[in-house]
Amino acid sequence: MALRTRWQARLIDHGILACGTVFMVLPLYSLFAATTHGAGERLRPRLDLGSAALDNYQALLTTSAGFSGDITVVSMVWNSFLLGAGFAGLKVALSLLTAFALIYFRVRFASLIFSLLLLTLMLPLEARFLATYAVVAELDLVNTRTGLILPLAASGLGTLFFRQFLLTVPDALLESARLDGAGPLKFFKDILLPLSLPTAAALFLVLFVNGWNQYLWPVMVTSDENTYTLVRGMQYLGTSSLRGAMLAIFAVLPPALLVILFQRQVVKGLYDGSH
Known part of the structure; x- marks a missing residue:
């Protein structure tokens, strides 16, 4: 019984840590996903990755302002x-x-x-x-x-x-x-x-x-x-x-x-x- 209680407590702890990690990382990921789409699209938080990531970041690194x-x-x-x-x-x-x-x-x-x-x-x-x-x-x-x-x-x-x-x-x-x-x-x-x-x-x-x-x-x-x-x-x-x-x-x-x-x-x- 004690082993089962310890296992359940550990599962709850890891579940809380996983939820906290997702809560903190998701905004950054959604921002990155938004930058991988074409420049003509409206910039908004999203979860789907685009195909323009390489072009966008290459242009950012090679151009000046x-x-x-x-x-x-x-x-x-x-x-x-x-x-x-x-x-x-x-x-x-x-x-x-x-x-x-x-x-x-x-x-x-x-x-x-x-x-x-x-x-x-x-x-x-x-x-x-x-x-x-x-x-x-x-x-x-x-x-x-x-x-x-x-x-x-x-x-x-x-x-x-x-x-x-x-x-x-x-x-x-x-x-x-x-x-x-x-x-x-x-x-x-x-x-x-x-x-x-x-x-x-x-x-x-x-x-x-x-x-x-x-x-x-x-x-x-x-x-x-x-x-x-x-x-x-x-x-x-x-x-x-x-x-x-x-x-x-x-x-x-x-x-x-x-x-x-x-x-x-x-x-x-x-x-x-x-x-």
């Missing part, structure tokens, strides 16, 4: 990658260094500083865009990749995860490093950094997806066509157009594949970092 002809899929993918990687890399580096300073140095009002960092989690990112844009404009960083990435580099969430992880590091490691004559930077480089790599990798992946999908900030800070990201390109071409729909497919696939391939590492790294 815009007044200057700088809007291409390759350039937009590259700009999205730079934004995602720069966004995630700077956030992870600054968060780790901030957590290291708050824990291993005698910083006055460290608890207050950490509380202020946590308060930023309650403030939507979009709420400070206007003030941030004014600073970027004063520094003459509009329409530059530096202006696109640098203002988004701080992260209270990353500091929280690294702080929680560093608190679990045994004090014996610090004492051993001091006995060996290692300074703070050597202790950080040789001991803390290797221990933090799983958490850093997991957080980098999550932040990369967040940076890849940024929309409002790239729209505000870039107007040159050679700096357009994929999300910015969808806004330019129109999400209701065939090319805009195909760009949506390109925009979704890389982050989805990364999460699917490294989901175990993400869960383990974030769990270790929060405990």
Whole structure:
């Protein structure tokens, strides 16, 4: 009886997972199916695949758009990658260094500083865009990749995860490093950094997806066509157009594949970092 109950519970669990998977994947599949039909047909969600998929995507990859002809899929993918990687890399580096300073140095009002960092989690990112844009404009960083990435580099969430992880590091490691004559930077480089790599990798992946999908900030800070990201390109071409729909497919696939391939590492790294 117990075996039968366990089998039924497992069947119900897998049924729920299957329904959730279909619920999440079906919209993306219906959008892809719509892009496989001829350009003359009305773009609408559908389940039947057309015969024009190869021609449509080949035309998308080989043609350019815009007044200057700088809007291409390759350039937009590259700009999205730079934004995602720069966004995630700077956030992870600054968060780790901030957590290291708050824990291993005698910083006055460290608890207050950490509380202020946590308060930023309650403030939507979009709420400070206007003030941030004014600073970027004063520094003459509009329409530059530096202006696109640098203002988004701080992260209270990353500091929280690294702080929680560093608190679990045994004090014996610090004492051993001091006995060996290692300074703070050597202790950080040789001991803390290797221990933090799983958490850093997991957080980098999550932040990369967040940076890849940024929309409002790239729209505000870039107007040159050679700096357009994929999300910015969808806004330019129109999400209701065939090319805009195909760009949506390109925009979704890389982050989805990364999460699917490294989901175990993400869960383990974030769990270790929060405990």
